[in-house]
Amino acid sequence: MLLRLSYTWRVRSFRVFSRNLQTQAQYEYPPRDDQDDGSFLPRSGLATPRQLVRYLDEYVVGQENAKKVLSVAVFNHYTRVRANLAAFEDENGADPWAEASSDDAVSSAQIHPHPQRLLPHQSSLQHRQPVSLFEKSNVLVIGPTGSGKTLLARTLARVLDVPFSVSDATSFTQAGYVGEDVDMCIQRLLQAANWDPYRASTGIVYIDEVDKIARKSSTTTESSRDVGGEGVQQALLRMMEGSVVTVQGKPPPLDPPTPAGRGRGMPATAQQRPDTYHIDTSNVLFVLSGAFVGLDTVVKRRVSKGSIGFTATIAPKDEDEDSKGFMPFFTSNRRSSENLLEMIEPADLVKYGFIPEFISRLPTITTLSPLSTQDLRRILTDVRGSLISQYTALFGYSGVEIRFTTIAIHQICLRAVERGGGARGLRGIMESLLLDAMYEVPGSVRCFFSLTTTHVNGV
Numbered sequence: 001m002l003l004r005l006s007y008t009w010r011v012r013s014f015r016v017f018s019r020n021l022q023t024q025a026q027y028e029y030p031p032r033d034d035q036d037d038g039s040f041l042p043r044s045g046l047a048t049p050r051q052l053v054r055y056l057d058e059y060v061v062g063q064e065n066a067k068k069v070l071s072v073a074v075f076n077h078y079t080r081v082r083a084n085l086a087a088f089e090d091e092n093g094a095d096p097w098a099e100a101s102s103d104d105a106v107s108s109a110q111i112h113p114h115p116q117r118l119l120p121h122q123s124s125l126q127h128r129q130p131v132s133l134f135e136k137s138n139v140l141v142i143g144p145t146g147s148g149k150t151l152l153a154r155t156l157a158r159v160l161d162v163p164f165s166v167s168d169a170t171s172f173t174q175a176g177y178v179g180e181d182v183d184m185c186i187q188r189l190l191q192a193a194n195w196d197p198y199r200a201s202t203g204i205v206y207i208d209e210v211d212k213i214a215r216k217s218s219t220t221t222e223s224s225r226d227v228g229g230e231g232v233q234q235a236l237l238r239m240m241e242g243s244v245v246t247v248q249g250k251p252p253p254l255d256p257p258t259p260a261g262r263g264r265g266m267p268a269t270a271q272q273r274p275d276t277y278h279i280d281t282s283n284v285l286f287v288l289s290g291a292f293v294g295l296d297t298v299v300k301r302r303v304s305k306g307s308i309g310f311t312a313t314i315a316p317k318d319e320d321e322d323s324k325g326f327m328p329f330f331t332s333n334r335r336s337s338e339n340l341l342e343m344i345e346p347a348d349l350v351k352y353g354f355i356p357e358f359i360s361r362l363p364t365i366t367t368l369s370p371l372s373t374q375d376l377r378r379i380l381t382d383v384r385g386s387l388i389s390q391y392t393a394l395f396g397y398s399g400v401e402i403r404f405t406t407i408a409i410h411q412i413c414l415r416a417v418e419r420g421g422g423a424r425g426l427r428g429i430m431e432s433l434l435l436d437a438m439y440e441v442p443g444s445v446r447c448f449f450s451l452t453t454t455h456v457n458g459v
């Protein structure tokens with residue numbers, strides 16, 4: 001009954017007006033390119049972490065700490081890349097910034113001045129030792145599904161104008177077993193760099209669902225090899241640290257050229273592409289992410305046992321479980337799982353199923369919080385390329401204006417929270433709500449359209 005009432009309320013509050021329009025949608029979609037106006041970006045050198053956070057704020061709601069951590073990590077990484085490349089060029093007697101200052105340099109390159117042009121020729125990659133002045137610092141991002149992990153990394157790659165590839169750790173297996181080799185993430189990066197090995201070798205590799213490659217059990221024997229878990233962790237070690245990876249120069253399997261040779265086909269130079277590429281990963285930033293369900297329990301268990309230093313046991317032995325081991329304001333029953341995750345230590349990840357060598361290659365760890373109803377509302381309406389702006393633009397192409405009342409938006413957000421899945425749920429709800437409208441509107445002469453209870457019940 002309550003549910004029914006809520007539906008009715010939503011139907012009343014959710015009005016879709018349509019009328020013939022000559023103008024485009026009021027909302028800006030696709031989002032404009034900041035790099036053109038340079039408002040966020042410096043005219044020379046790398047964008048500072050503060051500038052990167054400001055840029056992220058335009059697209060990503062909340063997650064303030066993760067924005068800060070990632071911006072600092074990315075800034076340090078590319079500072080390191082520039083230093084390494086300059087050192088390499090010094091050794092090889094070339095001017096590292098000569099190309100970057102050329103007239104055709106786009107403004108984005110001013111953040112990261114054409115690293116691809118500063119890298120050594122392919123043939124030398126196999127034989128040389130990568131120059132490395134600073135230690136590499138890859139990043140681990142922990143957070144619930146649909147909270148913005150991929151979005152953060154992708155947005156940073158876009159502002160830095162570096163190639164970005166997304167891979168799913170669940171599809172990886174140890175070399176020689178059925179499944180994808182970990183090298184595929186580098187091949188995807190090369191593809192994202194339009195088969196330019198120089199660009200690829202300074203890109204960002206994003207590997208999602210990394211919690212799924214946690215060791216299955218501590219009693220793995222030779223006969224029951226953990227080829228999708230520990231085997232994958234082992235395989236990623238050298239790549240994450242920096243090694244030369246050989247990948248195939250095959251065309252993307254699902255992207256054949258069109259008969260007319262136009263569209264999303266292979267680049268014109270596909271025929272001249274070498275069979276193999278050697279990509280040095282020393283300057284590739286690896287961002288690994290996952291939801292890590294159950295990790296909070298591991299942290300909680302460690303903290304409640306007490307450990308050396310800040311969380312050492314200070315309570316008497318006979319105290320009850322909740323107050324054991326903490327100062328009063330740190331008691332476990334007052335901690336939400338997200339706060340617990342902020343206290344994560346490498347030992348917790350080892351306990352969770354990662355080998356220490358793997359974790360030590362991820363010195364930067366950050367956590368994302370679940371999104372609140374307020375966050376979801378801002379995602380729907382405020383951010384660049386928000387869902388509302390997308391649907392407004394979509395209806396605008398049919399000459400129709402669509403409006404959403406504040407209360408309707410609130411109801412949609414509440415439903416998304418109920419469903420779980422973070423911001424991902426929003427699109428599904430919108431699709432269901434607007435299905436009939438999207439069916440009727442194109443080619444329709446009706447100038448008014450409203451949703452009925454039947455439409456909303458489908459959500």
Ligand SMILES: Nc1ncnc2c1ncn2[C@@H]1O[C@H](COP(=O)(O)OP(=O)(O)OP(=O)(O)O)[C@@H](O)[C@H]1O
Pocket residue numbers: 059060061062063143144145146147148149150151152208290291371379383422423424
């Ligand atoms: N904090 C956020 N701000 C703005 N949009 C967001 C945010 N979080 C999620 N979204 C939206 O939800 C979509 C999915 O987000 P994203 O892919 O970043 O989730 P994720 O945390 O990587 O989830 P998963 O672990 O399932 O891959 C994004 O395309 C974006 O539109």
